Amino acid sequence: MAVDISSAVDAAQRNLGDRPDVDVVQADLFKLPFCPETFDIVYSVGALHHTPDARGAFAAIQPLVKRGGFFSIFVHGQGKPRAPRDEPRAAPLDRDAIAMARPGASRRR
DSSP states (O other), rough: EESSEEEEHHHHHHHHTTTTTOOOOHHHOOOOOOOOOEEEEEEEEEEESSSSOHHHHHHHGGGGGEEEEEEEEEEOHHHHHHTOOOOOOOOOOOHHHHHSTTTTOOOOO
């Protein structure tokens, strides 16, 4: 599944449209047309920080990941580059930690 709000979906459809395992959807990241816990894997590469609200974009995507699924994001750094010894890390999705990070959130039980 490829999602973009812009006309880039036209190029994505031309490049990927003949693949039976890929769907291209034009949609607003903050109003995605998918049910919660739809995807096993969700990733975003260099996109969330271009939205008007990167934290809100993260919060909009997170519920779409199935329990035990994998959610990976990459955002371009600002300011001083990281030292080469700093390696990117991946960890299982902690829904409670994400929920608590939302403003005004309370822990789900």
